[in-house]
Amino acid sequence: MSPENQKPKFCFNCGEKIKDDYIYCPYCGKYCKIPDSNKYIVKKEINSEYDMNYQILSCLKEIQCNTGRKLLSQILQGSKSQVITNTKTYENKYYGILGSYYSDKIISFIDNLIQQGFIESYKSDRRFGRPLVRLTSKGEQFLID
Numbered sequence: 001m002s003p004e005n006q007k008p009k010f011c012f013n014c015g016e017k018i019k020d021d022y023i024y025c026p027y028c029g030k031y032c033k034i035p036d037s038n039k040y041i042v043k044k045e046i047n048s049e050y051d052m053n054y055q056i057l058s059c060l061k062e063i064q065c066n067t068g069r070k071l072l073s074q075i076l077q078g079s080k081s082q083v084i085t086n087t088k089t090y091e092n093k094y095y096g097i098l099g100s101y102y103s104d105k106i107i108s109f110i111d112n113l114i115q116q117g118f119i120e121s122y123k124s125d126r127r128f129g130r131p132l133v134r135l136t137s138k139g140e141q142f143l144i145d
Contacts, residue, residue: 015100052098052109057118057139059094068130069121073106118142 011018011025018025059076060067065087067075074081075089078096089095098106110133113119118139121131135143 010100049109053113053118053142055094055097056106056109056113057135057143059092059097060119060133060135061140061143062092062094063089065089066132068132069107069110070103070130072110072133073103076106077101077103113139 010016011027016025016027018027056072056076060072063072063075067089071081071083071089074084075092075095076098078099080090084090110119114121114133116138117136119133120136121133124131
C-alpha cells in the first residue's frame with residue numbers, strides 16, 4: 001500500500017497522530033499498539049459532527065449482541081474489557097475507530113443521537129440494570145442517505 005493510501009495511525013493513549021512505524025508515542029511516551037495485539041488503532045479522521053454520528057451509528061448497526069451506551073463507547077474506543085473479549089465485538093470493523101476520544105465525549109454523542117431519535121434506549125439489561133440501545137428506522141435511514 002502506498003503512503004498516500006494509508007490511513008493515519010493514532011496513539012492509543014493520547015490520540016495524537018503519529019507515524020505508522022512508531023512503537024512509542026513521541027507525545028506521551030506510551031506504547032502505541034493495542035495490548036496483546038499487533039494491530040494498531042487506525043481511525044478515520046473525524047472532521048464533523050456528521051462524521052462522528054456516522055461512525056457511531058455504523059458501529060451500532062454492526063454489533064451482533066445486546067449493547068448499552070457504555071459498551072458501545074468502549075467498542076468505539078478500542079477497549080479490551082472482558083465483555084468485549086467474551087462477545088468478540090473487537091471483530092467489529094469500527095472497533096477502535098474513536099480511540100483518541102474519551103468515553104464521556106463518545107457517550108455525549110450517543111446521548112445526542114438518542115435525543116434526536118437516531119438511537120433508541122429500550123429495556124434494561126437484567127444483569128446491570130442499564131438500558132440497551134439500538135438503531136431506529138431514522139438511524140438506519142441516516143446511514144443510507
